[in-house]
Amino acid sequence: MQALLRKGIGLSIIIVSFLLGWQLWEYDLFKKRPLTVPEQGQRINIRPGTPFKLVTRSLADNGIIKKPYLLEWSARLQGKAAKIQAGEYQIAHGMLPGEFLDMLVAGKVVQYSFTLVEGWNVRQLLAALKQNPDISQTLMSPDAGQLMHELGLDKAHAEGWFFPDTYHFVRDTTDKALLQRAYATMQKQLDEQWQQRAPGLPYSSPYEALIMASIIEKETGVVEERQQIAGVFVRRLQKGMRLQTDPTVIYGIGETYDGNIRRKDLTTDTPYNTYTRGGLPPTPIAMPGLAAIHAALHPAQGDSLYFVASGGGAHVFSATLEQHNEAVIKYQLKGKRRAFSSHPEGKNNKGKP
Structure with missing residues (x-):
């Protein structure tokens, strides 16, 4: 057994x-x-x-x-x-x-990306968010005026407050969460740049620098020119001259802008018409990138007060209205001479006859 x-x-x-x-x-x-x-x-x-x-x-x-x-x-x-x-x-x-x-x-989860493009305004930003299928849509109102309230942020106007960058996120990230990240990034970048700003600038707050940066962003896509553009606008403010810049006028026209600026647009007063009003506009007009913010706070030294497009996105800068008018004839009028306004503030600072 x-x-x-x-x-x-x-x-x-x-x-x-x-x-x-x-x-x-x-x-x-x-x-x-x-x-x-x-x-x-x-x-x-x-x-x-x-x-x-x-x-x-x-x-x-x-x-x-x-x-x-x-x-x-x-x-x-x-x-x-x-x-x-x-x-x-x-x-x-x-x-x-x-x-x-x-x-x-x-936890190496799939990452999606969303690029907030330099120079976008709030309307363009919200449209891009809405079209992205990987972002969870939670914003209740498409109204940019209500945006900061929905995000729980203490700013009256949303324009300019979201830093252009490529943001990576996981599926089901909400539009609110992404915008809050972009806002926090802008706050950080603006604060850091403000602390390192050049002396003697005509800004009373970082927000005014942000407004200027947004104008610079829309004026030129040539990185090397941004500080020169900033120098022109800073000197204009310091001299009490009007900025007379087209991008602010376009922003004031709003959604009805059809791609052309007419003489009546330059003379019709709006809070953003820097041909009819002195100083900076009341808010930014776009989302400026870091290069534009840096330029606004570190403008190039010099004596130029005018600039005109010379082709390829570049500009020619002039110290006097007479020099500027010659540049307009050369680059805008193809050598054809004509009478110019003798406006003391340089009505033709962007090369308009």
């Missing part, structure tokens, strides 16, 4: 050893075999609070793995099952189970 019992125990040990060996061989093979996904990879979404066992079952249901218990064992043996983070993940073609687990533990 004892001999029979010993034989039974021995046979059981052999069977158990065989099964254990088989499982270890299968587990080792599983670790070396990539997950089954298309060549372009596959995305999965793990919702918060989902048990890892359900995650492995979902992977099996989608044909990504064949034996979910092996992945579950692997996670538990390594102490990773309780460390899996929720989110959207991209499983790359050729990814091994161990790499997959490491990705989930590290």
Whole structure:
């Protein structure tokens, strides 16, 4: 009887050893075999609070793995099952189970991006946000005047307060959260630049510098010219001259602007018409980038008070109205001479006859 019992125990040990060996061989093979996904990879979404066992079952249901218990064992043996983070993940073609687990533990979720372009106004920004399918739309009103209230920010006007940059975010990030990030970034950049500003500038606050930066942003796309443009406008303010800049007039026209500025537009008074009003406009007219902010706070030294477009986005700068008028004849009128206004403030500072 004892001999029979010993034989039974021995046979059981052999069977158990065989099964254990088989499982270890299968587990080792599983670790070396990539997950089954298309060549372009596959995305999965793990919702918060989902048990890892359900995650492995979902992977099996989608044909990504064949034996979910092996992945579950692997996670538990390594102490990773309780460390899996929720989110959207991209499983790359050729990814091994161990790499997959490491990705989930590290929380390397799929990142989307949204670029806030230098020179956009609030209307353009809100339209771009609305068209982005990866951003959760939560803003109640399309009215830019209500935007800061919706965001819980203590600013009366939204224009200019969102820093142009490329923002990376995860799926279901809200439009409000993204705008709050852009606002915080602008505050940081503006404060840092304000602390390092050149002496003697005609601004009473960082906000006035932001207004000037927005004008510079719209005046030129040539980075090297921005400080020169800033120098012209700063000297005009210091001399009590009107800025007389077209981008502010265009902003004042609003959505009815058709691409052309007419003489009546220059003489029709609005809060943004810097041909009819002195000083800075009441708010920024666009979202200025860092280069424009830096230029507004570090204008180039010199004596130029006028500039005219010379082609290719560049400008020619002049110290006197006479010099400027000659530049207008050369670059705007193709050499044809005509009478100019003798307006003491340089009615033709942008090259308009």
